[in-house]
Amino acid sequence: MNSLKCRILFFLVFSFFISQGQDKYWVFFKERDLSQSQPVSDKTYKNRENLGIKTYQESDFGPFQDQVKVFSDVGLKVQNTSRWFNAVSVYLSDDEKIKAQSFPFVKEIRKINNYQYLATNSTPKNEDGIYLSYALHQINAGVFLEKGWLGEGVDIGVIDGGFFGANEDESIQHLFENKQIKETKDFFSPPKNDFYREKKSEGEIHGTMVTTAIAGFNPQKKQLFGVGLKSNFYLARTESSQKEARIEEDNWIAAIEWLDSLGVRLANSSLGYATGFTNPAESYKPEQMDGKTSLIGQGARMAVKEKGMILVVSAGNEGENKVWGGIVSTPGDVEEVISVGANNSNGLKMAYSSKGVENVDFIKPDLTVYSEFGTSLAAPIVTGIVALMIEKNPNLKSSEVKEILKFSGNLSSTPNNFVGYGFPDCSKIIAYLEKKDLISKKTETRKANKNIVIKTTQNEGIAIFHKKDDKNVISQELVQALGGRLEIKKNENVKQTTLILKDRIIEILWKN
Known part of the structure; x- marks a missing residue:
């Protein structure tokens, strides 16, 4: 009996006696099975050809099936198989994880440990x-x-x-x-x-x-x-x-x-x-949203x-x-x-x-x-x-x-x-x-110290974004022009302010 089969047999017997909580993990494999039959449809290949991108891609090929089968042989159910990442997802206890890491074809095991927010389930207005x-x-x-x-x-x-x-x-x-x-x-x-x-x-x-x-x-x-x-x-x-x-x-x-x-x-x-909600320690961190x-x-x-x-x-x-x-x-x-x-x-x-x-x-x-x-x-x-x-x-x-x-x-x-x-x-x-002439809304740039007066005949509310730089907003507000005049004052830490009018956009650059 070769060493791989010995490990599998030991894992099967060991797992039978283990009774503890399981977490879901990604198990990444070292090699892909490039001998698999056509992994995607002819339509997929045609799309790629029309877009001018590579039709044959190694990431279309997933792990060797006999290696995936090892997990089911030892009583573990594979949840999903990813061809792109050459991986499977599977529930493992701590001890099962240790044993799975010993398989010679396993590259890495990574825990799936995040939570989801869904938007409200109301119907469209x-x-x-x-x-x-x-x-x-x-x-x-x-x-x-x-x-x-x-x-x-x-x-x-x-x-x-x-x-x-x-x-x-x-x-x-x-x-x-x-x-x-x-x-x-x-x-x-x-x-x-x-x-x-x-x-x-x-x-x-x-x-x-x-x-x-x-x-x-x-x-x-x-x-x-x-x-x-x-x-x-x-x-x-x-x-x-x-x-x-x-x-x-x-x-x-x-x-x-x-x-x-x-x-x-x-x-x-x-x-x-x-x-x-339940276990914040397992959630994503804001700095990971990159x-x-x-x-x-x-x-x-x-x-x-x-x-x-x-x-x-x-x-x-x-x-x-x-x-x-x-x-x-x-x-x-x-x-x-x-x-x-x-x-x-x-x-x-x-x-x-x-x-x-x-x-x-x-x-x-x-x-x-x-x-x-x-x-x-x-x-x-x-x-x-x-x-x-x-x-x-x-x-x-x-x-x-x-x-x-x-x-x-x-x-x-x-x-x-x-x-x-x-x-x-x-x-x-x-x-x-249709390759017709495009008319973009005019953008004006104004410079100001502490305040600026904008003349406009617009009666509807005007959306304003106050920014710390050219893209990051500190605050937003809806303002109304009075008598055809709109006075904008510089807020603390604001470097730029964007006004959205119907006929144009005004970008105010505040001087220090």
């Missing part, structure tokens, strides 16, 4: 007598309807916590009637019953609402909630939607790999991972940079969490993804919406969209827009999509870490894609 939801009205989404752009033929993946009642929700019935729901997969707990009937908490409708915000239309009220009406959907459940649930980030990684293997390029994830540290962030980054996917994620609802610093959650901290926060009707950040980290050289969130009910319902609005962009130009790269969205923002020239580049303007997106 209805505006009586208004055809577009306010979120769509704010971003001028009606121009897509005039063009007849509905996202036809575009595949969208939705990674979420549950899709309870989706097949009975009247706002997305057209997706079922027209067979636009192509595939579903439960990575958290394969239900014994129907995929749409698994309800362990009220939060299990979260994914249903997110899908509605991408492609929902209420025929009774004649109200549009999302613009991707003719897109195809691939639904992945990766979480229990209970608020204090332990993160199953391996499920998220398995889901994004599943979507990539099917050739699905566009994905929405309205799940964010940050701090926890877009590189978390494994789920690394997976998101790989999906965009290496696999050519377009990933739209919610920025998070930690804006009022002072202990956390109010910053974005992961994977919303990843530079390459499109992170979406929430703004109010005046374009100011909703109090709950997470802001970007200060000590990075990129802006987060990238955009904001109106939402009273969490950034979870802001991100899918943008996902719907992206679907229409891909319908118009299927070969758009993620970086190109992101630049177009940022250019269309009402703060395109003066972004900040509260609202990013602001809320998009769909008319500008169409103009860009």
Whole structure:
């Protein structure tokens, strides 16, 4: 009997007598099985070819199956297998972990020990007598309807916590009637019953609402909630939607790999991972929100940079969490993804919406969209827009999509870490894609000492951001001009102030 088999036999016998708590771990393997048959679909290869990225990638190949089988042979159930990270997730006791580390093919074992926050499970706001939801009205989404752009033929993946009642929700019935729901997969707990009937908490409708915000239309009220009406959907459940649930980030990684293997390029994830309730010692730390540290962030980054996917994620609802610093959650901290926060009707950040980290050289969130009910319902609005962009130009790269969205923002020239580049303007997106002349809002720069008077005929409230530098906001406010005059005073520690008027943006540079 060789040494590996001896270790396995000892491990099996030893584990039988061990009875203690287990934690979930990532087990990373030293080598990949490059002899595996085609690991992804022809559609995936075709997407990569069209985008000009490598079609053959070693990260498409996972661990050797006989090495993975070792864990089941000793009575341990592998939860998920990640091809991208060449790893499996598995529950291990302390003693089982020690024994697993002795396997010669194991490179590293890393604990999965973070918690999840989900946004509230309220439904999108209805505006009586208004055809577009306010979120769509704010971003001028009606121009897509005039063009007849509905996202036809575009595949969208939705990674979420549950899709309870989706097949009975009247706002997305057209997706079922027209067979636009192509595939579903439960990575958290394969239900014994129907995929749409698994309800362990009220939060299990979260994914249903997110899908509605991408492609929902209420025929009774004649109200549009999302613009991707003719897109195809691939639904992945990766979480229990209970608020204090332990993160199953391996499920998220398995889901994004599943979507990539099917050739699905566009994905929405309205799940964010940050701090926890039960055991704070196991939560992420604010300084880890750098877009590189978390494994789920690394997976998101790989999906965009290496696999050519377009990933739209919610920025998070930690804006009022002072202990956390109010910053974005992961994977919303990843530079390459499109992170979406929430703004109010005046374009100011909703109090709950997470802001970007200060000590990075990129802006987060990238955009904001109106939402009273969490950034979870802001991100899918943008996902719907992206679907229409891909319908118009299927070969758009993620970086190109992101630049177009940022250019269309009402703060395109003066972004900040509260609202990013602001809320998009769909008319500008169409103009860009149709290569028409683009008219950007004029930006003026003024210098002042302690105060400055701005002349304006604008009667509506004016959104103002006071900043410590060119991007990091100290405070925001809504002010009103009196008699055509608006006086702005320099606040303590403020270096720059941004005023958003209807006809222009004014950037005030305060002198010391």
